[in-house]
Amino acid sequence: MPRSVAETVSLVNALPKPLSLPCFVESLARPLEVHATRSVFSAQPATGKRSPRIFLFLGPNIVSIVPEGVGTHLLEFGEQREDHRSLKAEIEFPVTHELTPEAPYERLLFSENFTGCAFCHAQEHQDLAIPNVRAFVSQALRPVARDHVGIDVMQAELLACDAEVEAGRCAMLDALLSWGTLIEASFPEDMATFGN
Secondary structure, three states: OOOOHHHHHHHHHHOOOOEOHHHHHHHOOOOEEEEEEOOOOOOOOOOOOOOOEEEEEEOOEEEEEOOOOOOOOEEEEEEEEHHHEEEEEEEEOOEOOOOOOOHHHHOOEOOOOOEHHHHOOOOOEEOOOOOOOOOEEEEOOEOOHHHEEOHHHHHHHHHHOOOOOOHHHHHHHHHHHOOOOEEEOOOOOOOOEOOO
């Protein structure tokens, strides 16, 4: 289980190429803690409860995916730090070659001094402990409870999914839900929500 951005890069590099995002998700050990939301307030928005934004809790390494829409090709990171802050990173799929340790941070840079994440995640500061790259930590945010989508809803969407019509969406749902045990996870209640 990759518990950090660096460990995720190592796992991605160890898997056969080209590597799709569904194949990466399928490779993750189970049981797997997940939390899904229908919220559209994100650079990686859900497209309703039929295709929620899905957070995968890999210890302190919380990553997110979406089955369709904007961001389907991205694995987003919020590696948790103290005081509900998180290290932000991103990997674009499919991955066709070995990633450098710096690659997940370089994609997020909006300018030399901040990332695109800073528009929604406050108090962004460079993490000087990560060498050779401009990596940033900022406020972590949780989805609001009313937008929660349960594992049972996602299982029903998988059963109803027509792979001939929505191949990519069905592949992502299948990679997540077709084997092993999923467990409903929760964000800390004292973590801010979007807009607070």
